[in-house]
Amino acid sequence: MIPKLGKVVRVNVRDAWPNEAAHFTPWLASPEGLELLQDALDMDLEVEATEQYIGPFKADIVAKRTDTPDEHWVLIENQLERTDHRHLGQLLTYAAGLKAATIVWVAQDFAEEHRAALDWLNAITSEDYQFFGLQIELWRIDGSLPAPIFNVLAEPNEWSREVKQGAEGGVSDLKQQQLRYWQGLRGTLLERRSAVRPQKAHPQSWTTFAIGKAGTWLGACVNSQKKAVWAEFCWNGPPGKVWFDQLHAQRADIEGALGATLDWQRLDGKKQSRVAWYLEGADPTNEADWSRQHAWLADRLEQMLPVFQSRAKALTGEGGTVPDAVFVGDAPEDLDEA
Incomplete structure (x- = not known):
């Protein structure tokens, strides 16, 4: 038929x-x-x-x-x-x-x-x-x-x-390795069909994931010199660290939901604050260990997404407004390039 x-x-x-x-x-x-x-x-x-x-x-x-x-x-x-x-x-x-x-x-x-x-x-x-x-x-x-x-x-x-950046000598060996690292994590998340939506990989020491509220995001970071790998929830909140105080008041509930003790970094004097979850004994330059690191990061990001997404949307106060004429973006703060 x-x-x-x-x-x-x-x-x-x-x-x-x-x-x-x-x-x-x-x-x-x-x-x-x-x-x-x-x-x-x-x-x-x-x-x-x-x-x-x-x-x-x-x-x-x-x-x-x-x-x-x-x-x-x-x-x-x-x-x-x-x-x-x-x-x-x-x-x-x-x-x-x-x-x-x-x-x-x-x-x-x-x-x-x-x-x-x-x-x-x-x-x-x-x-x-x-x-x-x-x-x-x-x-x-x-x-x-x-x-x-x-x-x-x-x-x-x-x-x-x-290709143009590489031809001009703009991508070091470390940057090329960082690009491959985030391409690997992106592949892990896509293969899982994860709720954590990866963006395109870039040659830098971090990658970010949207959670539905401007000024807040999940992140995955590496530091080659300090041999560190971690997942984090970050935000650029209003002056006075208002969002940090709102979230820190929920620390017991957040850590209970995740089953882990997190590193709460207020970062006074900077716009950004973060809550980090570190992987012990991880060297991001050890490519033989990448599959384990990527699986760990994917697991932690998937745990953190529902816990922090709902709380981010409930934060009061604005993290940023539209300027009258010229828009100027701030680079990520207090994040070591290694």
Whole structure:
């Protein structure tokens, strides 16, 4: 028997969103739209503002990445039409004022020269900057509701950037080993289909995992000189270590839930605080021991996720706000590069 199949029909985006500012931007900033956007970009986002002034211009959506330890701002510009030079100029104006930023251009259709411009920007800029071009489409099957789809037409080429950095002598033997270490941990988590969502590996002494609240994250860290490997919950909270005090008051319950004694690091004088869980007798440079270390880190991160995720979302006070003009991100603090 030949199965009966439906017919896929493309729908005019204006049928769902007649007005860009009144309909499309609010939808994109909603939980439904943001979930699709996160999947397309492979990053976790939290919307901070819509129609936000950046100097004399207004950005459609300003968001913050929640899967990085620094304040990494994401600007999203929408067009329910074909891309034009004016919007490209606005994107470059926004990027000029950012120390670390992701720029996302969403449009119904991309002119070839604009897609080439985004590819060129990704090729000539450092990994601190990311430029994405997303095409929005609507499709329906027979009489179904229209379903939105994002097609990624332009994005950073991480492989090219790594090759370029290596050719310029920018990646030391230690950095290359760190990259392989985090690639191994990422593979372990993906193989487990873990609830802890790994990001792309980078040649550094830490990697982070979003838990759904801006300014907080789980982390895995190594220190080659001190022969240390640990998992941690970190945050950049409001002044006065308010979040540290809120969490420290729950120390007995937290450690009871995890069945372990943790290292509570207030780090007075710094924005960041952390709660660390150390693996004894671990040397991150001993590649023969990596499978054990990766399994241990995956186990600890999976234990810590439900314990700290709910508590992070319950923290009161803001860990950061949208500045009026220029966004400046802070590097992770008090983390030894080894």
